[in-house]
Amino acid sequence: MAMAIDAAQAAEWLDRELKGDYPDARGRFGPYGGAYVPETLIPSLEKLAAGVKRWLSDPDYLADFHRELNTFVGRPTALTFAPTLSKKWGAEVWLKREDLAHTGAHKINNAIGQALLAKRLGATRIVAETGAGQHGVASAAACARLGLPCTVYMGAVDIERQAPNVGRMKLLGATVVPVTAGDQTLRAAVDEALRDWVTNPDGTYYLLGSAIGPHPYPYIVRELQSVIGREAREQMLKQANALPDLVVACVGGGSNSIGMFHPFIKDTSVQILGIEAGGRGAGLGDNSATLSFGRPGVLQGCYSMLLQDDDGQIQETHSVSAGLDYPGVGPEHALLHSAGRVSYESVTDDEALEALAECCEAEGIIPAIETAHAFFGARRYAHANPGKRILICLSGRGDKDMPTLQKTLLKGKI
Amino acid sequence: MSTPAESISMAIRAAHDEGRPALVAFVTAGFPKVEQFTDNLLKVADAADVVEIGVPFSDPMADGATIQLASRAALAQGVSMVWILETVAALPRRPKAPLLLMSYLNPLLSYGLDKLPAAARAAGISGFIVPDLPHEEAADLEAALAHEGLALIQMVTPVTPQARLERLCGAAKGFVYAVTMTGTTGKNVAVPEEVTGYLDRVRAASNVPVCAGFGIRAKEQVALLASHVDGVVVGSALLEVLERGEDPAAFLASLR
Numbered sequence: 044m045a046m047a048i049d050a051a052q053a054a055e056w057l058d059r060e061l062k063g064d065y066p067d068a069r070g071r072f073g074p075y076g077g078a079y080v081p082e083t084l085i086p087s088l089e090k091l092a093a094g095v096k097r098w099l100s101d102p103d104y105l106a107d108f109h110r111e112l113n114t115f116v117g118r119p120t121a122l123t124f125a126p127t128l129s130k131k132w133g134a135e136v137w138l139k140r141e142d143l144a145h146t147g148a149h150k151i152n153n154a155i156g157q158a159l160l161a162k163r164l165g166a167t168r169i170v171a172e173t174g175a176g177q178h179g180v181a182s183a184a185a186c187a188r189l190g191l192p193c194t195v196y197m198g199a200v201d202i203e204r205q206a207p208n209v210g211r212m213k214l215l216g217a218t219v220v221p222v223t224a225g226d227q228t229l230r231a232a233v234d235e236a237l238r239d240w241v242t243n244p245d246g247t248y249y250l251l252g253s254a255i256g257p258h259p260y261p262y263i264v265r266e267l268q269s270v271i272g273r274e275a276r277e278q279m280l281k282q283a284n285a286l287p288d289l290v291v292a293c294v295g296g297g298s299n300s301i302g303m304f305h306p307f308i309k310d311t312s313v314q315i316l317g318i319e320a321g322g323r324g325a326g327l328g329d330n331s332a333t334l335s336f337g338r339p340g341v342l343q344g345c346y347s348m349l350l351q352d353d354d355g356q357i358q359e360t361h362s363v364s365a366g367l368d369y370p371g372v373g374p375e376h377a378l379l380h381s382a383g384r385v386s387y388e389s390v391t392d393d394e395a396l397e398a399l400a401e402c403c404e405a406e407g408i409i410p411a412i413e414t415a416h417a418f419f420g421a422r423r424y425a426h427a428n429p430g431k432r433i434l435i436c437l438s439g440r441g442d443k444d445m446p447t448l449q450k451t452l453l454k455g456k457i
Numbered sequence: 458m459s460t461p462a463e464s465i466s467m468a469i470r471a472a473h474d475e476g477r478p479a480l481v482a483f484v485t486a487g488f489p490k491v492e493q494f495t496d497n498l499l500k501v502a503d504a505a506d507v508v509e510i511g512v513p514f515s516d517p518m519a520d521g522a523t524i525q526l527a528s529r530a531a532l533a534q535g536v537s538m539v540w541i542l543e544t545v546a547a548l549p550r551r552p553k554a555p556l557l558l559m560s561y562l563n564p565l566l567s568y569g570l571d572k573l574p575a576a577a578r579a580a581g582i583s584g585f586i587v588p589d590l591p592h593e594e595a596a597d598l599e600a601a602l603a604h605e606g607l608a609l610i611q612m613v614t615p616v617t618p619q620a621r622l623e624r625l626c627g628a629a630k631g632f633v634y635a636v637t638m639t640g641t642t643g644k645n646v647a648v649p650e651e652v653t654g655y656l657d658r659v660r661a662a663s664n665v666p667v668c669a670g671f672g673i674r675a676k677e678q679v680a681l682l683a684s685h686v687d688g689v690v691v692g693s694a695l696l697e698v699l700e701r702g703e704d705p706a707a708f709l710a711s712l713r
Contacts, residue, residue, distance in 0.1 A: 069593070079562060079589045081519045082613040083639050085621075224525055225516065237518045242640040244616055341562045341589065342516060354537040355567025357515040 048381050057382040061309055065378065070258025073381065075348075075374035078257035078343045080237075086442030087244045091260045094164045099266055104159065110189065111155045112270060116145045118152075120271075121435075122278035127405035132425035135432040137283060139275040141299060141439060146181045146211075148439030149271055149299045150252060154181035155266035157250045158189050166248035171194045172236040174201055174229030175366035176208025176412065177439055180254030183217035185250075193217040193250075196235040198227040201365045208443050226359045227371050229295075233343050253296025254373030257344030261301075261373050268302025275434060276306050282423060285432060287370055289424055291316045291435035293417040295331065295367035297376045299438035305375075311382070317376065318420035320362035320413075324393065327352065331360040332389035333372040334380045347374045361449065363392035364412040366439075388423075390416040396451055398422060399441065411439035412447060460606030461583035465507060465631035469666040469688045472506045477713050479688030480504070481632075481668050482695055482705075483559065485511035485527035486544075487536035491699050495548060497699060502552030504706035506688065507632075507668075509586060510545070512560035519588040521643030523693035527700075538568045546580040555583040557610065557631075562590050562598075570598060574605040584608030584631045586707045592625055603630075610634050611620060615655045621701055626662035633667045635686065636661045643693035645670045648681040664706040679712050 056073040057064060065072040070092075078088055098104045110120040110273050117357035120143045125136040141149035154171075161169060173179030179195040179446050195212055199221045202209050225231030233256070240249045256265040272290075279286055292300035294317040307313045322330035323433050327350070330336065337348040342357055350358040350370040362368040379385040388397075399415035401422075402408055410418065414437055423437050441448070459467060467613065478695035482505035488492050502508045513528035514538055520528070538560070545556060558577065565573055565587065577585070584607050590598065592611065599609045611623050616639055626633050635656055637682030638644070660667045669682050672691025679689050698708040 077594055078591065079594055080591060081588050081614075082591055082612045083519075083636065084617060085591050085593075086616050086618060137605050224522075230516065234516055234518045238521075241519060244639050342568055343518065344589070348564075351563065351567065353567070354539070355514075355564040356532060357563070 051074060053382050056378060057084050057384055060378060060382060060384070064368045065375065066258055066262050066419040068286045072375045072378035075346055075377040076258055076261060077346050078344060080257050080344045081241055082245055083241050086259055087174070087240065090164065094160060095259045095263055098160055098163050099263070104163065107159050108156050111159065112152065116151050116155060117143065118270065119274045120144055122275060122282055124282070125406050126400065131405065132422050134425035135283070136421070136435045137279065137287065137432070139271060139303065139434060140437050141271060142408065142437050146184050147442060148177040148181070148411065149268060149284035149302065150178040151184065152182035152270055152302070153252060153264050153298060154178065154185040154250060155265045157263065158185040158191060161191065161248035161250065162189055164248065166191065167246045167252050169248050170196070170236050170239045171250040171252060172196045172229065172232035173252065174232065174368060175364065175411070176201065176212065177366060177442060178206040178216065179217065179219070180208050180211045182250050182252070183212045183215035183219065186217065187215050193218060194239070196220050196222050196232040196239070196403070198222045198231050198330040200227040201229065204447055205365055205443055206446055211447065228365065230357070232360040236311060237343065254301045254375060255296040255343065255345055255371055263377055264298050265301045265305055268298050271299065271306050271436065272304060272306030275303065279434060283432060286310055286313055287434035289314045289316060289433045291318065291417045291421045291424070291433065293413050293438060294376060295320065295369050295413065296371070297373035299436050301375055303312060303436040304379070304385060314325060315385040316420060316424060317385055318416045319365060319387060319389045320416060321391040321440060322361040323392060328333045328358050329361050329391060331362045331367050331369055333370065334376065334387040335389045342371045345371070345374055347377045348372055363395065363451070364416065366411070366413040388420055390419040396421040400452055408437070409441035410437055411441045412444045414438045461555065461578065462608035462630045464605055465557070465608055466665050468506050468555050468669065469632055473666065473687045478683045478686065479506040479508040479666070479668065480712065481688055481690040482671070482709060483509040483511055483533050483690060484699065485513060485524065485696060486541045487513070487531040487534055487695060489530060490526040491534045491536060495704060499548065499550070499552060501695070501705045501709070502556070504709040505548030505554050507557065508552070508554050509557045509559045509690070510541060512541060512558055512564050514561040514564055517561060517568050519641055519672050521641040521693060523643045523696050527696050528700045531616060538564050542576055542580040545582065545669060546631060547670070551581060556581060557584045557586055558582055559586040559588070561713040562587055565598065570601045574601050576605060576670055578605040582607065584610055586610040586634060587669055588612065593699050609686050612636055613659055615639060615652065619658065622659065623662045629662065629663060629665050632665050632688070633659055633663045634690065635667050637671045637673070642670065648678055653685045656682070660686065665704060
């Protein structure tokens with residue numbers, strides 16, 4: 044059920060978004076965002092907001108951040124032309140290779156940026172949540188690099204389906220705490236990380252991995268992940284001699300996508316498409332496609348679109364990809380959706396797996412199952428709009444998905 | 458004729474005037490069994506001075522294990538805001554203790570802030586406690602509730618800075634809910650001097666009574682707190698009593 048939004052209101056939101064007014068002084072993106080947290084966390088969030096204001100555009104902080112991005116993360120990541128997919132789809136397909144970033148996904152951009160911020164704010168301990176395990180691994184790596192102890196909350200269901208990442212986190216020195224409460228996936232892990240922070244507000248820094256949560260997190264994550272879109276835009280102009288006609292990324296909470304999209308939102312010639320997890324289908328509980336099937340509400344500190352029942356209870360979600368298996372979405376995505384700047388569609392489990400197999404064989408790259416949703420969405424667009432130049436955010440590599448792939452694409456083949 | 462919000466303050470003061478700390482009892486709606494709820498609620502309301510009825514939510518981020526599990530059990534039996542308001546409206550007799558609803562924000566938004574205050578008042582509810590709604594985001598709900606004379610209870614914590622604490626307590630209605638510690642509900646709280654010092658600061662800043670909550674489960678704690686607050690909130694410990702099938706009135710009486 045979508046909200047009825049009148050055209051004048053949508054135009055005003057878009058205008059303010061393009062002017063860079065969001066988040067506003069109340070931490071809002073139009074009607075979305077805000078900070079809905081227990082009173083205990085208010086001083087911590089105020090301290091964080093002050094720290095963000097002080098440091099995020101500070102030349103010394105930025106010098107540290109970009110040095111780490113270049114020499115530790117391995118940026119800039121490549122922009123790769125995909126010749127076989129281009130031919131098959133009847134399009135010109137370019138891949139922004141976040142799978143080549145250290146630890147295997149875009150998550151490290153945000154993790155190292157926030158860990159550097161945490162140090163400057165005097166934190167002595169980091170807590171993080173993780174779904175697919177990518178943010179957990181990135182946080183563990185960033186904390187090891189900067190000498191900060193790290194505790195990662197991870198749903199018991201995700202621990203099973205992303206087992207390789209659990210081992211990686213432990214090797215990197217993090218304490219991994221299984222979450223058996225709630226739905227035992229990403230959302231339960233966020234609840235548990237918030238409970239830890241409520242219990243230890245002094246000295247603990249909550250390193251949130253997606254563009255969700257209370258203000259200023261959606262802003263921090265967008266700022267730190269925008270390096271993806273800034274690099275990709277420059278690389279397109281240099282290597283393709285033109286901007287793309289379409290930019291595509293997968294959307295769970297929405298961190299790789301907001302990082303990719305934000306530097307392109309002022310380019311009126313560029314269409315932008317976010318792909319959510321359509322799971323098994325349209326039924327409540329069968330998918331994680333928040334913007335397709337949700338309505339507004341408050342979860343985990345933020346007013347945004349949510350998958351919920353008529354009583355306001357948050358629904359359990361389903362996706363074959365742990366990283367998209369989340370019933371909410373970042374408030375800036377909700378705004379871009381309401382303002383009509385970005386289109387959001389969904390892709391099912393089976394479609395994503397099929398696109399994953401196609402990319403492996405065509406381009407010699409195993410994308411994460413999350414990322415594969417964006418590939419299927421790109422192909423569907425290419426078939427409907429022949430001859431377009433398409434930029435896909437290849438947000439992560441699929442090594443972590445081997446347990447799931449063994450049970451699906453590889454079933455009976457090995 | 459006092460407003461429902463004022464009736465909360467008066468109930469707490471009345472207990473305090475009798476020389477005993479007011480007991481604010483929390484029960485999750487429909488826990489452990491929906492069939493027993495009316496009965497349990499009346500027993501608790503007869504033994505307590507104010508009752509908080511917990512509206513179960515799928516993501517209770519400020520709650521510890523006991524209330525998380527109680528919420529889950531209630532939701533599994535189909536408990537909803539609609540059911541709670543109907544059940545409270547249909548109580549066979551009106552309890553003397555004012556009734557509050559404690560709910561995370563989303564079930565309230567989903568019910569509709571336009572309809573909620575009148576429906577709650579009609580059911581005999583005197584106020585709301587919303588643990589994920591800080592003062593900065595509370596204006597809409599506060600105004601909607603005030604229109605019906607209902608209170609939005611303000612929480613403060615040991616880490617609330619003094620200037621903020623004075624601002625929040627100065628504007629509070631019903632009572633000030635002073636959280637005893639940084640953490641989730643249900644743990645056992647010690648009552649060291651810094652806690653009593655903090656509670657004294659809260660009381661000095663408040664025009665309405667002050668009740669301490671989170672982690673209160675024994676007579677000794679209540680005795681230590683009694684001279685620093687007007688009342689205490691008992692939640693997780695009471696749910697554990699109900700789950701074991703013991704008498705809630707006897708447990709509440711044992712606390713003072």
